[in-house]
Amino acid sequence: MTTTQLDIEQPEQLLAWLQESGLIEPDEQPAMQPLSGGVSNRTVLVQRPSGQAWVLKQALEKLRVAVDWFSNPERVHREAMGLRWLTQLAPPGAIPALVHEDHAAHLLVMDAVPQPHANWKTMLLAGQLDSNHVSQFARLLGAVHRRAFERRSEVAPAFADDSFFESLRLEPYYSFTAGQLPPAADFLHRLIADTRRQRLTLVHGDFSPKNILVYQNRLILLDHEVIHWGDPAFDVGFSLTHLLSKAHHLPARRADFAAAAGQYWQEYAATLGDVPWADALEPRAARHTLACLLARVAGRSPLEYFSAELRARQQQIVTGLMQAPPQTISTLIQQFIERL
Ligand SMILES: Nc1ncnc2c1ncn2[C@@H]1O[C@H](COP(=O)(O)OP(=O)(O)O)[C@@H](O)[C@H]1O
Ligand SMILES: [Mg+2]
Incomplete structure (x- = not known):
């Protein structure tokens, strides 16, 4: 599997990617849960045994709407740039920290906002x-x-x-x-x-x-x-x-x-x-x-x-x-x- 074909909503693919990227330990078993709400991205919550939690966001080329609507997945890297700058410009704590960015798979990893x-x-x-x-x-x-x-x-x-x-x-x-x-x-x-x-x-x-x-x-x-x-x-x-x-x-x-x-x-x-x-x-x-x-x-x-x-x-x-x-x-x- 090449990372360009990665679908982060498939748990086995995501687990392999997390390990290959060095974001988690080789034998680690994080909980992975797709989040609903967006139409233009795959969004998955990853919770590590340590308690650390991330949200992964992967841009879709074809948006999940009734009509055919396409948008270049490169936009996720604009979002990553946005995260970097907004963290400096917005009031403290108002922007989740950017953790990682993968240009081949068009995805970013950021800190999850804790529950509740x-x-x-x-x-x-x-x-x-x-x-x-x-x-x-x-x-x-x-x-x-x-x-x-x-x-x-x-x-x-x-x-x-x-x-x-x-x-x-x-x-x-x-x-x-x-x-x-x-x-x-x-x-x-x-x-x-x-x-x-x-x-x-x-x-x-x-x-x-x-x-x-x-x-x-x-x-x-x-x-x-x-x-x-x-x-x-x-x-x-x-x-x-x-x-x-x-x-x-x-x-x-x-x-x-x-x-x-x-x-x-x-x-x-x-x-x-x-x-x-x-x-x-x-x-x-x-x-x-x-x-x-x-x-x-x-x-x-x-x-x-x-x-x-x-x-x-x-x-x-x-x-x-x-x-x-x-x-x-x-x-x-x-x-x-x-x-x-
Ligand atoms: N850092 C985060 N922590 C917790 N939940 C998040 C985070 N990022 C996204 N989500 C959840 O995923 C949903 C979709 O994310 P969003 O960035 O708005 O994507 P979209 O572009 O698809 O609307 C959000 O409404 C929220 O519920
Ligand atoms: Mg949104």
Whole structure:
């Protein structure tokens, strides 16, 4: 067996690979358990008799979705680069340590977040909204955006390629949505062009509650495949969309999620501080929020928890707001919420 054919979800293959790589002792018998959740990777938890635990992530070429969708497995090495840099840029403990990388098998090994932990998206959908978590979410993003900019001469060259962001975000979220909805096409095409021009700092590209684990009340960020040097307003809009879509989805908690969205923006902006592009960021972040709110109901990757009725309402409200886009996040939140 060559490592390029390795399938880490096959226990005997994985065991052989772990031994060949020298990661475990020759006679060691670790527990190996595939993790569910992702569609674009094989993810396996490896627990050693010593108590040490790792997560292995191996990129798939063909994504596990209903339609044929391919993506270059080289992206796992972008994620490994992301892990290396984010460990230095994010608050302590917010990023699992990178343990090993295998270029032939397109996989990486990182420290496992210990149990018991919970996925933040699952918590939010259950109505478990905690302002301390919102605060950590904001500060994590603000710290990465600010500190990567401060170290731009080192960080920018490592993340200059944005082809994964193009094929996994701009195309399926923005371009595809523009093709589906002519009334929004102009707005989206202009935003795509603007996004490509903004080469400001490190952008995570998948900053979503789904990629956050909460362990001992601390947020830990995962899943850095589309990280690139670009427009930080994308991360703000992408993440705010999750808080606002939950305000839509959970009427009983609507006011709380709206307040959380406002708090999130305030704390993000305070953490970002006085970087030279801070003022110009807000109206662009508002436009990315509208674009993502729409993409998550009409793009290639619709939010699975929305009913057809909620999708239709969000589409109608957001295309309306795009006619005269709000210039501040607080206006956007207010206008979106009052139209629900
Ligand atoms: N370091 C880790 N520790 C514990 N669980 C993890 C770790 N990395 C990933 N997982 C689990 O695997 C799931 C998928 O991982 P993720 O990196 O988000 O991959 P994908 O790109 O397929 O979404 C996560 O939601 C989480 O439950
Ligand atoms: Mg993920």
